[in-house]
Amino acid sequence: MDLITSQFGYRSSSLDVAEGIDLRGRHALVTGATSGLGVETARALATAGATVHLPVRDTVRGHAVVDELTRDLPGANFVLGAMDLGSVASVRTYAATLTGPLDILVANAGIMATPAGRTVDGFELQLGTNAIGHYVLVTSLLENLRRASDGSRVVMLSSIAHRIAGVDFDDPHFTTRPYDPWVSYGQSKSACSLLGVALTAHFADDGLFANAVHPGGIMTGLQKHMTRSEEHTSELQSRGLISYA
DSSP: OOOOOOSOOTTOOHHHHHTTOOOTTOEEEESSTTSHHHHHHHHHHHHTTOEEEEEESOHHHHHHHHHHHHHHSTTOOEEEEEOOTTOHHHHHHHHTTOOSOOOEEEEOOOOOSOOSOBOTTSOBHHIIIIIIHHHHHHHHTHHHHHTOTTOEEEEEEOOGGGGTOOOOTTSTTOSSSOOOHHHHHHHHHHHHHHHHHHHHHHHGGGTEEEEEEOOOSOOSGGGGGOOTGGGSHHHHHHTTSOOOO
């Protein structure tokens, strides 16, 4: 088995990766682009020339981000839309607004280590938002992805936290087992990785390829539910979320 190598390292920025890539005429979609990694992903794709679709739950914050990005990138094309990954109906309604080919879909949005909760459809909150919501989005846009002229790419944002837990197919929504916020998060990220594997397995012949990506340990708004003790390195190590060579 050949190893996959890269010229990029932990100091590389998204703009470094996008340098020299021409995405003019292409359409990309990034979820969770009101903060953190989503904003920088949208910036990099727009810098390369793509029209970037940004479905967001908070449209006020979404407009602020688009205003910021267009000030930095005059002439860039962003298309803002309303979508809540925690609602199957909302995801399907948004997906129906996209009528043309879609070249790139980055499933970036997510929540982490939240208190116990349910989506409007009754799914466990983290699994429902991080994995099921993105599953509904991708499958609702399959025809758009298949129509991309040179094939399409789906990027599932996973995490090293997938090592904490696989998907418990007997009780994925913590109906009978005790709820643990980190087990829930790990399960959701395992599900994201499995979705990437399944998409390539089923649709590679149509030119659709998917990858699951661990972006590294980055402090963003994702950590807002972490306790102070969990913010310390020893706690994160014990959870298997970070490690040292």
